[in-house]
Amino acid sequence: MRHLANKGSTTPWLVAKLAVLAIAMFGFGYLLVPLYEKFCEITGIDGRTAGQATGVEYLTDQVDESRWVTVHFDATVNSGLPWQFEPVERMMQVRPGKLYETTYIAFNRADRPIVGQAVPSVAPGRASLFFNKTECFCFTEQLLGARESREMPVRFVVDPNLPERVELVTLSYILYQNEQATAVLAATD
Amino acid sequence: MSEATTHHDDHHDHPKGLWRWVVTTNHKDIGTLYLLFSLVMFLIGGAMALVIRAELFAPGLQLVNPDFFNQMTTMHALVMIFGAVMPAFVGLANWMVPLMIGAPDMALPRMNNWSFWILPFAFTILLSTLFMPTGAPASGWTLYPPLSLQGGNSFAFVIFAIHLMGISSIMGAINIVATILNMRAPGMTLLRMPLFIWTWLITAFLLIAVMPVLAGAVTMLLTDRFFGTSFFNAAGGGDPVLYQHIFWFFGHPEVYIMILPAFGIVSEIIPTFSRKRLFGYTSMVYATASIAFLSFIVWAHHMFTVGMPLGAMLFFMYATMVIAVPTGVKIFNWIATMWRGSMTFETPMLFALGFVVMFTIGGLSGVMLAIVPADFQYHDSYFVVAHFHYVLVTGSVFAIMAGVYYWLPKWTGHMYDERLGKIHFWWSTVWVNVLFFPQHYLGLAGMPRRIPDYAVQFTEFNMISSIGGFMFGFGQLLFCYIIWKCARGGEPASARVWEGSRGLEWTVPSPAPHHTFDTPPVVDDSVAVHKDELT
Structure with a gap:
């Protein structure tokens, strides 16, 4: 069967x-x-496109003089990194299409050199597609010697195509310790 | 299936004693092993829950340190989900699927043995982490990074234990699909199969589809933790939110893996004790399939608070609410089955009715949680704890107990003690509500989950909840006693057992002989649970 x-x-x-x-x-x-x-x-949902450089110096002749966009600068240090890290300016009024520069300051509180890596993000997510950085300390690793302090510039342009209803853009950095690079550094000392 | 038949003939002189249980390929033996294993895990996981409830009896830190408390919440969930609820359903499937479709055994008896015997090793590994210097995982059962990656090296053991459980589940699921699709008796067409078979067929496909995704997710955690990858490590370009997406792509179907077979059990029991055929059989099958399909497109409702675009939140909110429709169809059908039935209230029916009422409470709080703006408030609060315990304890666990009482006479050949069964039901029902209902209020008032201490205004409800927890917990010892007593002896059970029972499992003697349906039975409308007009 x-x-x-x-x-x-x-x-x-x-x-x-x-x-x-x-x-x-x-x-x-x-x-x-x-x-x-x-x-x-x-x-652009998680704002991670902010991690890449825009190669072109932005078209400054397309400055949108009709509106202001507020840019907030935010800094966070991961608990595993004994650094101080903060923006010089908390807030900036910018014209879309114009190139601006601001500065963050990092200070290594430890008595040994440490390599840090900044990870940027832009909120709201939809704005991240229109926030272009031509120069940023987050593009490379940052080595700070013992008790060394450094000013780190960011140059950016807000795309004039930024949707009208976005009036406030937050640029946020979290600074992490690059453990591998720091370990290599310690070994070569 | 000629292979299966000859295979059984070789084994007529099966080994005796304990060794028999190690080498057995008999679906009834393996079903018993699964069920006993899950009972042991239920008691272990329950003991962990009592540690949690004891600590939460009063504000402040009394009994355990916070890290151990977090280990308890994590291990309680892992043990109950993967050790108690899932193996109990697989055990019921092992016992009942061949009996209900008229097959002599499962399609792959040797693999069946293996899929069971992996489990004790998996849980030995998992539980052994409690005794390791860095302790058991303490990040919650969801193992969200970065927290889960900050624990000790015992994490590797947890990952391997989850891998083993996954392998066991996938093998068990493949076996069940192969049995249901290829081993049915003549006349047992797909639309004559009992609902328990249908729900398990669909559950098995869910298992095959999502357990490997969990295996992938925890493997990524493993390589992030020990091998320098950066899937979820933001410093290395990864994203912890990605883990939540992958995890809940597994996790939401997993929720239905733990409830669909419960729907099946209840759909067997309610017709029997209403002495009617199941109302809306075909709609039950389609409702089960729709729930399974929808389970794949709602996962992000577990993570509304991570920040996602409005469109995505709306999609996941509406998709989640749509699930209430097929679920409502089921509840309607169960009620319609009882309508004008000649109902009696033996213990299995009591548990099934308790299931219908209390699962619906859990389902309704689920709809509340699906509302995005409300979820922002409820997220990670005790309201969520109350919600999923209503669907898992008074839902899945009550359905499992209903199934055990329903089929116990078939397994042992004796009637269980009806008086004690009823006491067990009422005891459990009263105390489980004392245990979980106040947690709704705690959550709405803002008490977070997974925290060993709380603000003093939550004291009374926590005390009530803890008392309920201890009473409910100790009441389950009565369940163990009833099973033990029934296995030892009692009033002999007839083949039919219940006056209103239908289906092939009731055509074999009680206790079911070691080998059944060596010759396939012929299924017609008189034994089929569903009279289908098409054939």
């Missing part, structure tokens, strides 16, 4: 298909990583 079988699908074949599905879903979990990054890059 035969049991009612799924037509044309023997048990080993069915099991093989299900096992392939399980393995494919393991891969899908990893596929979510680039998908998420691409998604954020296109939509």
Whole structure:
């Protein structure tokens, strides 16, 4: 007597298909990583596009004199990094399309050299697509010697295409210790 | 299935004693092992819950230090989810799926043995972290980075334990799909299958689809913690929010993995004790499938507060609320099944009715949590704790207990003690509400979850909740006693057991013999749980 079988699908074949599905879903979990990054890059949702430099010196002849945009500057230091880190100016009124420069100051409180890495983000997320930095200390690692202090410039242009309803943009940095680079530094000393 | 039949003939002189349980490939033995394992885990996880409730009995720190408290909340969840609820459902599936579809055994009996025996090792590894110098994981069962990556090296053991549980679940799920699709008796068409079979078929597909995603997510945590990758490490260009997306892509279907088989059990029990066939059988099948589909597109409602665009919040809010529709169909069908039925209230029916009422309470608080602006307030509060304990304890666990009482006479050949069963039900129902209902108020008043201390204005409700917790917890010892007593003896059970029972499992003697349906039965409308007019 035969049991009612799924037509044309023997048990080993069915099991093989299900096992392939399980393995494919393991891969899908990893596929979510680039998908998420691409998604954020296109939509600017997590403000991470702020991490890249815009190569062009922005078109200063397109300055939008009709409105002001307020830019807030924010700084956070990860608890694993014994640095002080803050913006010189908390807030700036800017014209979209015009190039501005501001400065952050970092101070290494430790008695040894440490390498830090700043990770920027822009809020609201939709504004991050229109916030262009031509120069930023976050593009490279920052090495501060023992008890050294440094002024670090940021140059930026707010794209005149920034949606009208965005009146306030926050540029935020979190400074982390680059543990590998710091360890290499300690080893070479 | 000729392989399965010959395989069984070889094993007629199966080993005796403890060794029998190690090498068994019999679906009934393995089902029993799963159920006993899950009972042990239920008691261990329950003991952890009592540590939590004891500490929260009064404000301030009394019994345990905060780090151990966090280990308890984390381990309680991991043990209950992966050790108690999921294996209990797999155990019920092992026992009942072949009996309900007229198959001699599961499609892959040797793999079945393996998928069970992985579990004790997985949980030995997981529980052993409690005794390691850096302690057990203390970041909550969701293991969100960066917190989860800041613990000790015992984290690696947790990851490997989760990998093993995942492998066990996936193998079990593949086995169940293969059994249901390929081993049904002649006449058991897909739309004649009992609802328990349907819900498990869909659950098994969910398991195969999402357990590997969890395995991927925890593997990324492992490589971030020990091998220098930066999937979730912001300093290295990763994003901790990405983890939450991947985790809840697994996590939300996981929630339904723990409730769909419960729907199946309740859909077997209510018709039996209403002495009617299930109302709206086909709509039940479609409702189950819709819930399973929707579970893949609502995950971000667990993380509204991370900051996401308005459009995304609206999408996830509405998609979540849509789930209330198929769920409402089910609740409506259960009520319609009882309508004008000749109802009796034996213990399985009491637990099933308790399920319908209290699962609905949990479902309604779920709809409240789906509302984005309200969720900003409720998020990570005791309101969430109350919500998911209503759906998991008075939902899944009550359904499991209902199923155990319902099928226990079939397994043991004896009736359980009805009087004690009823006491167990009423005791549990009263105290579980004393335990969890005040937590709604605590959450609405602003008490955060996973914190060992609280502001003094929360004292009374926490005391009430703790008393409920201890009474409910100790009441489960009665459950253990009833099962033990029933296994030892009692009034002999007939094959049919219940007057209104329908389905193939009631055509074999009680206790079910070691081998059943070596010759497939023929299924017609008289035994089928659903009379389908199409054939």
